Amino acid sequence: MKSTLRNRMMLVIGLFGGLAASLMYSAGADTPPEAAPAKLAAEGPTAACKPSNLAIKADRKLTAEDFEEPKACAKCHERQIKGWQGSMHSLAFKDPVFQAEWALAFKATNGTALNDCGGCHTPIGITTGTVKFDPTLGKHGGFTAPKQAEHGVSCDVCHSVSGSTAKRSLNGQPGNASIELNPGETKYGPFKDSKSGYHETEYSELHTKAEFCGSCHNIFHSVNQFPIEHTYDEWKNSPYAQADIPCQDCHMVPVDVAIQVADRMVRAKDVPNHGLGGLAAKGSKKEREIVHDHGFVGGNTVIAAALGVPGAEANKAEAIKRLQNAADMDMDVRQGKGGAHELRIKVTNVRAGHHLPTSLTFIRRIWLDVTITDDQGKVILRSGELDAHNRVDEDTVIFGNHSVDKHGKSTVNPWEIARFDELNTIPPKGYRYGKYAFRLPDGAKSFKVEAKLNYQSYDQKVADKLLGDKAIIVPTVEMKALSRTYDAALKVVEIRNLAQR
Numbered sequence: 001m002k003s004t005l006r007n008r009m010m011l012v013i014g015l016f017g018g019l020a021a022s023l024m025y026s027a028g029a030d031t032p033p034e035a036a037p038a039k040l041a042a043e044g045p046t047a048a049c050k051p052s053n054l055a056i057k058a059d060r061k062l063t064a065e066d067f068e069e070p071k072a073c074a075k076c077h078e079r080q081i082k083g084w085q086g087s088m089h090s091l092a093f094k095d096p097v098f099q100a101e102w103a104l105a106f107k108a109t110n111g112t113a114l115n116d117c118g119g120c121h122t123p124i125g126i127t128t129g130t131v132k133f134d135p136t137l138g139k140h141g142g143f144t145a146p147k148q149a150e151h152g153v154s155c156d157v158c159h160s161v162s163g164s165t166a167k168r169s170l171n172g173q174p175g176n177a178s179i180e181l182n183p184g185e186t187k188y189g190p191f192k193d194s195k196s197g198y199h200e201t202e203y204s205e206l207h208t209k210a211e212f213c214g215s216c217h218n219i220f221h222s223v224n225q226f227p228i229e230h231t232y233d234e235w236k237n238s239p240y241a242q243a244d245i246p247c248q249d250c251h252m253v254p255v256d257v258a259i260q261v262a263d264r265m266v267r268a269k270d271v272p273n274h275g276l277g278g279l280a281a282k283g284s285k286k287e288r289e290i291v292h293d294h295g296f297v298g299g300n301t302v303i304a305a306a307l308g309v310p311g312a313e314a315n316k317a318e319a320i321k322r323l324q325n326a327a328d329m330d331m332d333v334r335q336g337k338g339g340a341h342e343l344r345i346k347v348t349n350v351r352a353g354h355h356l357p358t359s360l361t362f363i364r365r366i367w368l369d370v371t372i373t374d375d376q377g378k379v380i381l382r383s384g385e386l387d388a389h390n391r392v393d394e395d396t397v398i399f400g401n402h403s404v405d406k407h408g409k410s411t412v413n414p415w416e417i418a419r420f421d422e423l424n425t426i427p428p429k430g431y432r433y434g435k436y437a438f439r440l441p442d443g444a445k446s447f448k449v450e451a452k453l454n455y456q457s458y459d460q461k462v463a464d465k466l467l468g469d470k471a472i473i474v475p476t477v478e479m480k481a482l483s484r485t486y487d488a489a490l491k492v493v494e495i496r497n498l499a500q501r
């Protein structure tokens, strides 16, 4: 037992030597002498998590056995495990799309990406130094870890968080896994008066705040510091932050309740008849105002379903519902220049507490699919149609950001991104237009505009590159659909909200 442990430590130090060397290479002569590999390893386990902001309380040396598996919690916390097992948090390490991109990152950065990416996707693997690269897994290579670490962002990751390291990060903001872990007897959570025979409990205000989520939902490039993903920052600048409505109030309650939160601009606990009260654990005596859903439903309908984990179908149904209630769509047509008409489609972000889309704004795709037909059935304009390869063409109106490397070349690889050269996401409670010019054929008496707002987690080409040709077919979720018929004088004669698929 002891000797395997020592071997593991050797592996960590060995890997880390490579990491520090490549960091020094990219940071050039500015790198402080403290970054020398031997010294860093001597500085202890927390330093060995760099460049991630992940930290270990009191710099204890941790092993995988210091963490419990979710099934140990399931016995008493049935409601929490039910949601979590179908969530992307439970798959943050196993997710094949992540694994493939991580493998590419690992190879391109001489290993720096091991801790960099792993800090958020498997905090247990990184704090215990137990993740190994295996070039034979998947299309590009993959990673293995002890079973505790395979559960990604597990119960014992979040409930071992004893503090934030945000103050120590370069910009003082949460991000890059700015959490301190203290696994063991004590579970940190939202209650001030909680008692359990199984574990100690400690109140943590952090768990009730958006900053807790922001620790991992703000991603800075570890070398050039570019904010690649900034869901927390978007939220911080939104009306939701002003109204004190944290991430938890939308992502740790059913979508039906989250809709009420966004429409009334109130905390989840203040939504009338939310029906979320109950016992936080089997055998507990005290009724709680809210027992939180742990499904952390976002927009991903691909991965949990593809892996067929328990709870996947329920999570997928909620994700579709969440997407279908995020935006509103409206349209108008007016006389343009030189006899042309201008169609404007207005998309409003009514219920997302951040931009639409958020996070991987350079990969996630929300786009407009528009058809204009005249009264003879002739198609006058077609835009945003999926082709035989499950892709849309370049002049489609896409809400998202476009990322480039330091030479201005298009890239979606996080380790290469230096900036965005186009910004087109929709801010919370704000709107953006998609605009189209068209001409009515002579003699047309009326015309019909059909518009759909669609969502894909990624372009089919990205999926093919990471997983192999057509290994998965990226599904399309229809977020909204609207049809309007106008007469030749541009007066609306018929409006239809189309049924959603």
Ligand code: HEC
Residues within 6 Å of the ligand: 070, 073, 074, 077, 080, 081, 082, 084, 089, 153, 154, 155, 156, 158, 159, 189, 190, 207, 208, 209, 212, 248, 252, 280, 281, 290, 291, 292, 293, 294
């Ligand atoms: C991504 C982090 C995260 C993960 C993973 C997670 N939790 Fe939680 N959990 C929280 C947060 C945050 C709260 C407090 C929410 C609030 O009060 O605003 C919470 C609340 C709780 C509570 C208090 C009662 C309640 O539900 O509100 C219990 C018990 C709990 N979690 C158990 C678990 C168990 C068991 C698992 C694994 C199946 C788990 N948690 C996974 C973040 C997490």
Ligand code: HEC
Residues within 6 Å of the ligand: 095, 097, 098, 101, 102, 105, 113, 116, 117, 118, 119, 120, 121, 175, 176, 177, 215, 216, 217, 218, 219, 220, 298, 300, 303, 358, 359, 360, 414, 415, 457
């Ligand atoms: C600060 C925490 C953090 C770091 C560091 C991080 N990620 Fe992530 N990653 C996330 C979060 C959060 C999401 C989910 C966002 C969403 O779904 O909208 C995510 C999602 C992804 C996805 C999409 C998975 C899917 O199935 O859609 C890929 C791919 C990915 N990350 C790759 C990487 C790589 C490669 C690195 C290192 C270069 C990295 N991540 C570093 C937090 C992080």
Ligand code: HEC
Residues within 6 Å of the ligand: 068, 069, 070, 072, 073, 074, 075, 076, 077, 155, 156, 159, 187, 188, 189, 190, 191, 192, 193, 194, 195, 196, 197, 198, 199, 201, 202, 203, 204, 279, 280, 281, 282, 283, 284, 286, 288
């Ligand atoms: C034998 C039953 C049992 C097991 C097993 C168990 N818990 Fe608990 N847990 C409880 C009880 C009872 C409470 C108190 C609930 C209350 O106060 O409403 C509790 C409370 C909590 C809280 C809230 C703490 C606070 O102060 O806010 C968290 C978080 C938590 N448990 C996490 C976990 C995690 C993570 C695991 C697995 C590693 C786990 N529990 C395993 C029974 C259990």
Ligand code: HEC
Residues within 6 Å of the ligand: 088, 089, 091, 092, 093, 095, 098, 119, 120, 121, 123, 153, 157, 158, 177, 212, 213, 214, 215, 216, 217, 247, 248, 251, 252, 296, 297, 298, 299, 300
């Ligand atoms: C330890 C880091 C960590 C913490 C803390 C964390 N997350 Fe995550 N979260 C992730 C990662 C990593 C993923 C993406 C996994 C993937 O796609 O492979 C993710 C995924 C998600 C998703 C699913 C996105 C999708 O595309 O469907 C939601 C929603 C989410 N997190 C919300 C939250 C909320 C709310 C909190 C705070 C209560 C939180 N997270 C705390 C790391 C974290």
Ligand code: HEC
Residues within 6 Å of the ligand: 210, 213, 214, 217, 231, 232, 235, 240, 245, 246, 247, 248, 249, 250, 251, 258, 261, 262, 297, 298, 299, 300, 322, 323, 325, 326, 351, 352, 353, 354, 355, 356, 357, 358, 359, 360, 364
């Ligand atoms: C008012 C409700 C609300 C609040 C508050 C909120 N969200 Fe969301 N979130 C949504 C909705 C609706 C979606 C689906 C639309 C989308 O993908 O943006 C979503 C989607 C997401 C996704 C998946 C994005 C994707 O397409 O991959 C992540 C990750 C996420 N939220 C994290 C967070 C975090 C972290 C916070 C707090 C900093 C937060 N959310 C606050 C409503 C909310």
